[in-house]
């Protein structure tokens with residue numbers, strides 16, 4: 001990672017991005033990449049710092065990807081604050097911001113889809129069936145565009161991390177995919193750009209998600225029947241004040257497959273998604 005250049009250079013086109021990366025390569029620098037949708041918080045900045053430990057130069061992208069939002073979701077209101085984000089990125093040693101337009105990423109006539117099976121099945125896909133198709137296509141494009149040595153993704157979106165890792169492996173994308181630990185506030189709430197939507201009262205409830213998952217993870221690790229562990233966690237979330245729970249599930253950590261014997265007998269992850277008003281929160285923990 002180089003000393004912070006301020007203001008941060010911004011590439012708006014793939015051509016401009018590639019010119020900078022090509023120049024770095026000529027100088028013998030390695031490159032790390034952190035894809036984001038902006039509205040950056042400490043969680044993203046941790047990913048950028050982690051990226052800087054793996055390479056000489058760091059590229060971050062900001063692109064609110066329409067392909068991963070359903071028509072009824074928050075694409076229009078998703079927070080956008082590029083100038084502030086660029087200043088934050090410069091402060092943690094990012095060397096280049098790639099901030100393409102929608103037309104640059106999806107020019108007229110774009111018709112290609114990327115469909116990942118395996119870890120994308122179930123969980124988020126049961127409730128947001130469009131989501132991983134949209135993520136896979138944009139991440140495949142971004143990885144091809146940047147051609148970094150490593151790319152860093154947060155474990156906060158654990159299923160996304162598994163899907164991206166599998167896609168990169170299956171498509172022989174040479175960028176190494178690295179997972180970085182979830183950043184939490186002092187109450188254990190996983191940092192997320194969507195936390196900004198929460199009222200004070202909702203924030204108090206949101207902060208209980210991690211505790212419910214931690215308790216369920218302990219029971220799962222104790223080899224209690226997973227159906228009961230998941231059912232109890234589900235009702236604990238409702239009791240805590242969540243209005244709706246999409247899922248609470250304990251899955252194999254490496255491929256997110258269910259445990260066929262109904263108890264944990266290999267490394268596991270507990271994952272959940274639940275609603276407070278119009279805000280959907282997700283979180284996960286190692287079991």
Ligand code: PAF
Pocket residue numbers: 035036037063065068135138139157160
């Ligand atoms: O996790 C996100 O912010 C997005 O899903 C990603 C990986 C930047 C793709 O749009």
